[in-house]
Amino acid sequence: ETIASGNAPEYIQAAFDYGLKTPIGMCLQDAGWEWGPWLKGKQYKPSIYTTWRNYFENVVNTSTTIPEWKFNQEDVLVSLVWGSQILQHLAQNVRIAENNIVQAEKVAVMNAIVDGKAYPSAKIDDAWQQLLLAQHHDSWIVPYNGNPGDNWADKVKNWTGVTNSVSNAIIEGEASTTPGYVKVYNTSGYDRTDYVKIPLAENFAFSKLSLQEENKQTHAADIITEGRKKFLRFRVSVPAFGFKVLKIDSKAVTKKSGLEFKQNKNIVKIEGALYTIVFDTNKGGAITSLIAKKLNNKEFVDKNADGQFSGLRGNFYNDGGLQTTFDKPAQITVKAHGEDFIQVEV
The missing domain is CATH 1.20.5 (Single alpha-helices involved in coiled-coils or other helix-helix interfaces)
Structure with a gap:
């Protein structure tokens, strides 16, 4: 609903004064709503109901040159009174x-x-x-x-x-109907090679394992912890609109990780083939450098910016006002380190 929902005479007159020759109002209305119709007699006269299509095609003056408006989402300056x-x-x-x-x-x-x-x-x-x-x-x-x-x-x-x-x-x-096996579905219309994360039961027996396909191809798998829950994480290829069954093997496959973790006092550096990321524990674990190697070593962190690249900040007016994580020391812990991934907790 807009201020023009009822085509009030003062609204129409303001539109005329602004130079609009064919002003229009709008309101979304439920079909069969007893409150409607919106025009109940106090509107500017004459007023007519029409569609947006008819308005633009037949009502407005199309003989004059109208500047082109490249409309985008930033032109929508509206909100809802009860919050978004x-x-x-x-x-x-x-x-x-x-x-x-x-x-x-x-x-x-x-x-x-x-x-x-x-x-x-x-x-x-x-x-x-x-x-x-x-x-x-x-x-x-x-x-x-x-x-x-x-x-x-x-x-x-x-x-x-x-x-x-x-x-x-x-x-x-x-x-999960067959014990000792994992069944991975691919419901998309194309082949996928991706990571899979499966929740594990509290009494899951293995601390290390691998997964084996029907053709005996073996996949490395990692058991990672998130809070109090454990998950099995691995990478697998599954055909389009199909599935793949993998057998759980208690023998772990050891493969060298492609990601390197280094810590020198407060500086933590993680580096792989694609990215280099640097954390500073003295700044709340903020990311102080993020370099994309395949993009000519592009640096995504602005060293001259007033704020930090990552972290949390807010105005806690009942608890001391402006607060930020950037001036609080943090600890960075490696939660899991697999063949081609590393999971850290700040």
């Missing part, structure tokens, strides 16, 4: 659920074709129904309307939660 953060959360919930359900459908199709398993139509239909409820107008326009714990934002979280639960059960359940 909640909409970001809503969009993230919906997008994750959308991606998951599409992947689940493809995995279910592969299992039906290859293994003859029944396609879970009822479960997938229910998952889609819950996801579609998240498209309700009020979910995005008035997300905070409703009782605490049951407003529109809460409803979206619950609806997408059902979709994710169904999707995850199809994807993860099918991938």
